[in-house]
Amino acid sequence: MPICRAATAADLAALWVLRTRAVRASCAAHYPAAVIETWCASAPPASFPVLVRLGGAMVAEEDGELAGFAVLDLASGEVDAAFVDPAHQGRGIALDLLQRLDVLAQECGLQRLFLSASLNAVAFYERAGFVRVRDEVYAHRSGIGIASVFMEKMLSPACDGGVLRAAVR
Numbered sequence: 001m002p003i004c005r006a007a008t009a010a011d012l013a014a015l016w017v018l019r020t021r022a023v024r025a026s027c028a029a030h031y032p033a034a035v036i037e038t039w040c041a042s043a044p045p046a047s048f049p050v051l052v053r054l055g056g057a058m059v060a061e062e063d064g065e066l067a068g069f070a071v072l073d074l075a076s077g078e079v080d081a082a083f084v085d086p087a088h089q090g091r092g093i094a095l096d097l098l099q100r101l102d103v104l105a106q107e108c109g110l111q112r113l114f115l116s117a118s119l120n121a122v123a124f125y126e127r128a129g130f131v132r133v134r135d136e137v138y139a140h141r142s143g144i145g146i147a148s149v150f151m152e153k154m155l156s157p158a159c160d161g162g163v164l165r166a167a168v169r
Contacts, residue, residue, distance in 0.1 A: 002067045002093055005099055007057035009049060015069050016044050016057070018085050025086035025116075030119040035144055043143040047073075051080055060084075060093045069099035074108045079115040098128045106155055114152040122149050129153045131162045 005014065019038045027036055027124060048071070056072040068084035079101060084094045105113055116138045117125045126132070130151040137145040 001091075001096075002062040004058055004060050004086070004096065006055060007052045007069060007071075008161075010050060011057075011059055012044070012049055012052060012067075014066050015057075016048075018066055019081065019083045022083040022086060022089075026120050027118055028113070030067045030156065031146070034131075038142050038144045039140060039146065042140070045141060047080070056080075056104060056127045058097050058104075060088075060097055062088065065114035068097055070094070070101050070115070070140065072101040072104055074110070077105060077110045077113045079113055082121075093106070094124065095128055102153075102155060106157075110155075111155050112152055113155065114150070116119075116148040116149050118146065118148055122151070125151050130155065 005160075019104065023040050024036060027039075031039075051071050051073055054074055055117050056057045057069050059066060060068040066085065067088040070082040071080040072078070073080055081099070082098060084097075101113070113130070113134075115125065115130070117130070122132070130153040133150045133152055136148055138148040138149050140146050
């Protein structure tokens with residue numbers, strides 16, 4: 001199983017490359033090619049390095065290589081990103097990363113997480129405890145609309161943070 005750690009500014013470029021590779025591989029069966037191309041051509045949002053710097057991003061590495069990452073806005077509870085390299089998908093890496101975000105969220109006093117799930121990821125997020133709230137069209141910063149599902153997850157009240165942290169890190 002990969003080793004997880006907090007993401008750093010030094011990871012940003014590699015995270016975006018992995019994200020683009022994952023979108024191309026995982027979303028192709030659910031979206032038109034033109035949507036995938038526009039989505040993948042977009043630069044990282046200005047908030048991406050900020051969320052990493054604020055400590056809301058976790059990466060999974062295996063044999064020194066990036067296998068996946070997840071990003072949480074620690075102020076709002078929005079899961080901003082969760083991607084696993086296509087070569088590593090199906091091994092529980094994304095679920096492990098999301099569980100680590102749950103802990104971060106609880107440590108920050110958040111009681112609810114939310115996200116806009118791409119159509120290919122809805123079943124995964126349901127397995128991770130998220131529930132569908134509504135279908136939506138996500139207004140991507142590139143100007144396209146991406147069909148998605150708004151989902152949320154209520155978190156259990158935080159228990160002893162030290163015990164919880166030690167269990168998932």
